[in-house]
Every structure is written in structure tokens, then in C-alpha cells.
Amino acid sequence: MSEMSILFALVLWFAQRRQLRAAPIRERVIWYAMVGLAISFAFVISWHLAPNLQPLAWIDRLFDPLTHKLYQIL
Amino acid sequence: MQIQISRVQLITILVWVVLGTGIVTIPAAIAQFTIHDAWMIPLFFLFGGGGVALVAHLFMKTFPHQSLAQAAENSLGHIFGSGLVIWILIWLYLAVTTIARELSAFATTVILPHTPEYVISAFNLFVVAYLVYLGLEVIARVNEFITPLVLISVPILFILSVRNFEFEQFLPMFADGMSPIARAAVVQLLDYSLEMLIVLQIIPTLESPQTIGKDILIASAIITGILSLIVTLTVGIVGPSTSYLNYPVLEIVRSIRIGKFIERLDTLYVMGVVSTLILKVAMFHYCLCDTWKDLFHLSSIRLLAWSGGLVVWTGSLFLFGNMADVYHFIMDTAPIYFLLTMVGIPLLLIATQKLFKK
Numbered sequence: 446m447s448e449m450s451i452l453f454a455l456v457l458w459f460a461q462r463r464q465l466r467a468a469p470i471r472e473r474v475i476w477y478a479m480v481g482l483a484i485s486f487a488f489v490i491s492w493h494l495a496p497n498l499q500p501l502a503w504i505d506r507l508f509d510p511l512t513h514k515l516y517q518i519l
Numbered sequence: 520m521q522i523q524i525s526r527v528q529l530i531t532i533l534v535w536v537v538l539g540t541g542i543v544t545i546p547a548a549i550a551q552f553t554i555h556d557a558w559m560i561p562l563f564f565l566f567g568g569g570g571v572a573l574v575a576h577l578f579m580k581t582f583p584h585q586s587l588a589q590a591a592e593n594s595l596g597h598i599f600g601s602g603l604v605i606w607i608l609i610w611l612y613l614a615v616t617t618i619a620r621e622l623s624a625f626a627t628t629v630i631l632p633h634t635p636e637y638v639i640s641a642f643n644l645f646v647v648a649y650l651v652y653l654g655l656e657v658i659a660r661v662n663e664f665i666t667p668l669v670l671i672s673v674p675i676l677f678i679l680s681v682r683n684f685e686f687e688q689f690l691p692m693f694a695d696g697m698s699p700i701a702r703a704a705v706v707q708l709l710d711y712s713l714e715m716l717i718v719l720q721i722i723p724t725l726e727s728p729q730t731i732g733k734d735i736l737i738a739s740a741i742i743t744g745i746l747s748l749i750v751t752l753t754v755g756i757v758g759p760s761t762s763y764l765n766y767p768v769l770e771i772v773r774s775i776r777i778g779k780f781i782e783r784l785d786t787l788y789v790m791g792v793v794s795t796l797i798l799k800v801a802m803f804h805y806c807l808c809d810t811w812k813d814l815f816h817l818s819s820i821r822l823l824a825w826s827g828g829l830v831v832w833t834g835s836l837f838l839f840g841n842m843a844d845v846y847h848f849i850m851d852t853a854p855i856y857f858l859l860t861m862v863g864i865p866l867l868l869i870a871t872q873k874l875f876k877k
Contacts, residue, residue, distance in 0.1 A: 446635075446637045446833075449637070450829070450832075450833060453641070453829060457825050457826065457829065460825075464821065469818070471815060471817065472815075472817055472818070475811070475815060475817070475822075475823070475826075476822050476826045479823070479826035479827060479829065479830050480826050482830050482833075483826070483829035483830045483833045483834075484833075486836075487837075489837055490637075490836055490837055496840055500837065501839075501848065501852075504613070505847075507856075508851075508853075508855045508856040509851050509852055511855040512851050512852060512853075512854050513851065515705065515854065516702050516705065519701040
């Protein structure tokens with residue numbers, strides 16, 4: 446998956462290079478940040494690191510007890 | 520040119536925003552709590568739709584011609600407003616990755632079981648990013664085009680499956696009291712009905728924003744009718760096995776055999792579900808990009824549509840390792856999370872505006 450994400454990023458950069466050059470610096474920074482984030486996610490998945498990271502643990506800790514409480518009340 | 524989304528387009532968008540995944544997930548989610556009384560659970564959707572209509576109407580009256588992200592900044596100032604918009608962005612990202620994962624899992628399981636899910640997901644997100652790149656009006660027009668096709672083919676499939684229907688599956692009624700019924704209604708009341716509130720982000724593009732509450736009510740009535748039909752038929756045909764199946768509606772369509780020639784109609788059903796799921800992901804991805812645009816005051820979403828699509832593609836597989844993670848999020852995390860985000864934030868903005876308005 447990591448190789449595929451790099452390939453897509455390169456194709457995307459090639460297809461949008463003129464728009465990127467014309468865009469303000471803020472839009473370019475966001476574009477590169479998004480592509481970088483996507484590639485890093487792909488590497489985390491390819492190296493099987495995602496289960497150890499538990500990226501949604503914080504949101505589970507915030508809302509799971511409240512939802513379970515609601516189910517208990519009902 | 521200013522985008523103008525008509526009332527009919529808005530209603531079709533709302534219908535598929537809920538039914539895109541609802542048609543796949545809701546029967547199985549309801550069956551986790553009750554089988555005999557499952558037929559009455561979709562009726563509760565009207566209450567959710569009524570609440571959503573009220574929130575949207577109040578929001579539109581308080582912030583006419585403003586999106587949710589714009590209203591947050593105007594009402595709470597740059598620092599606090601931006602904080603709330605980032606919270607909404609995280610919510611939208613989690614919602615769109617959940618739906619994208621449901622779409623890729625459905626397509627992998629049903630159509631291409633030997634193909635890696637990330638490849639199917641990439642193709643799906645390519646279509647979604649292209650739709651978003653073309654703009655909201657294109658998404659709305661595709662919605663308009665798909666709706667009659669689905670509304671003609673799906674009822675035919677259900678009418679053909681009625682001969683396997685058994686009324687005994689619904690007896691005895693109220694055998695376990697009201698508690699399982701109330702718990703079964705939570706997911707569709709607090710997850711699916713609240714998803715309709717993403718329209719708050721597209722208020723500036725509506726042709727007739729003053730009728731937003733009425734349009735949400737009409738869409739809710741249509742959704743309730745379709746969901747009632749689907750859930751009743753699913754439980755009446757599949758019975759208690761509904762709670763063990765990932766895609767129970769698919770099983771009832773697969774069961775259709777008339778004579779020697781009419782069978783395997785599930786192809787039609789799968790085409791309809793994949794089309795509507797893509798429209799749902801596209802709508803959420805559009806709102807994600809538009810919120811991003813409002814937060815950073817960007818000129819357009821054309822660059823974001825593709826790079827954002829890439830993040831949604833990898834994020835859907837990174838955040839949710841398997842479908843059990845998706846169901847855990849939908850059943851255990853989303854109800855209160857969605858309620859606090861999509862009802863709490865608009866009500867907070869309305870209250871702030873009313874209290875501190877000059």
C-alpha cells in the first residue's frame with residue numbers, strides 16, 4: 446500500500462503541478478501536508494504499526510462511557 | 520457562478536446521506552437488540568428528523584446565508600471559532616473515513632473478495648475525489664439521476680421477495696418490554712438522523728435556505744418509509760439470523776428465484792448500494808473540504824478534493840483496522856459524539872449569538 450500511495454502522490458503532483466504553482470503559499474502548504482499525512486498513514490499500515498497506535502483510543506475514552514450509560518438508562 | 524441547490528436536489532441529497540449506509544447497516548444494527556419488534560424501530564427516525572429540522576431551522580434563522588464553519592468564526596471570534604471548526608473537521612474526517620471503510624468492505628465482500636481492500640478503496644475514493652473536484656452541483660445532479668433508478672429497481676426487488684415473508688417472525692410483540700426497542704432506536708436517532716445536519720455547511724449554496732426545516736422533514740418522512748419497508752421485509756424473511764449477518768438485505772435479494780430464468784438479482788441491489796454509498800462519501804468529503812476551505816480562507820476546494828481524497832483513502836484503513844472497529848465506532852462511540860458535535864455546536868452558536876447580539 447505504501448508504494449501505491451507514493452505512486453498516487455506523484456501522479457497527483459504531476460497532474461496538479463500548474464495549479465500548485467499558481468496557488469498561494471497557504472494552499473500549497475496544506476496540499477503537501479495532506480499528501481505527507483496520507484503517505485505516512487500508508488506506511489504505518491504497511492508496517493503493521495496501526496494496531497499498536499490505536500488512533501481512536503482518545504475518542505473512545507471520551508464517548509464510550511457516556512454511550513454505555515445511555516444504553517444502561519434505556 | 521454561485522452554486523444553487525434546488526429543494527428537490529437537497530431532499531435527494533438528504534435521503535442518500537442517510538440511506539447510503541443506512542440501507543446496509545440499520546437492519547443488522549436493530550437486530551442486535553430486537554427481532555420481533557424491529558418493524559417499529561424505523562418509525563423513531565421521524566423524531567430524529569424532527570429534531571434535526573428544528574436545529575437546522577433555528578440555525579438558518581440565526582445565521583442566514585452562513586455555513587457552520589463561517590458561523591462559528593463570526594459568533595465566537597477567530598480563536599474559539601477556529602477551535603470549534605477544527606473539532607467539526609475531526610468529526611467530518613472520522614465520519615467520511617467510516618463511510619469510506621463501509622463502502623470498501625461492502626464492495627470487497629460482495630463483488631471482489633480476492634482483491635485487496637485498499638485497491639478497491641482507492642478506486643472508490645478516485646470517483647469520490649473527482650465528484651468533489653467537479654463541485655456540489657455535480658454531486659446534486661448525480662443524486663437526482665440515481666434516485667429514480669434506485670426508487671424503481673429497489674421496490675421491484677422487494678415485491679419479488681415478498682413470497683418468502685413470514686408474519687410469525689414478528690410474534691410475540693413487546694415480549695421483552697420497551698427497553699430493547701428504545702436501545703435499538705439509539706443508533707438511527709443519534710447517528711443516522713444527525714448526519715443530515717451536514718447540510719448546515721452548504722446553506723450558502725441553497726436556492727431556498729428558508730425552507731431547510733421543511734425539506735429535512737420531507738426527507739425524514741421518505742427515509743422513514745423506506746427504512747420501515749426494508750427492516751420489516753428483512754426480519755420477515757431472514758428472521759432471527761438478521762443479527763448474525765453483515766448484509767441481511769443482500770440475503771433477501773439473493774433469495775429471489777422465479778422460474779428458471781429470474782435469479783441473481785443481487786447484482787442490481789449491489790449496483791444501487793455502491794452508487795448511493797459513493798454519493799454519500801462524496802457529500803461528506805465535499806463538506807470536509809468546504810470546512811477546510813472556510814477554516815484556512817482558501818480560494819477553492821479543487822486542490823483539496825484530490826489531496827483530501829488521498830488522506831481519506833489511507834485514513835479509512837489506518838483508523839479502522841477491520842469492520843469490528845467500524846461497528847464499535849457506530850454503536851458505542853458515535854451516538855453521544857454525534858449528538859454533542861452536530862447538535863451541541865449549532866445550539867451553542869445560536870445561544871451565543873442570541874445572548875451577545877448587539
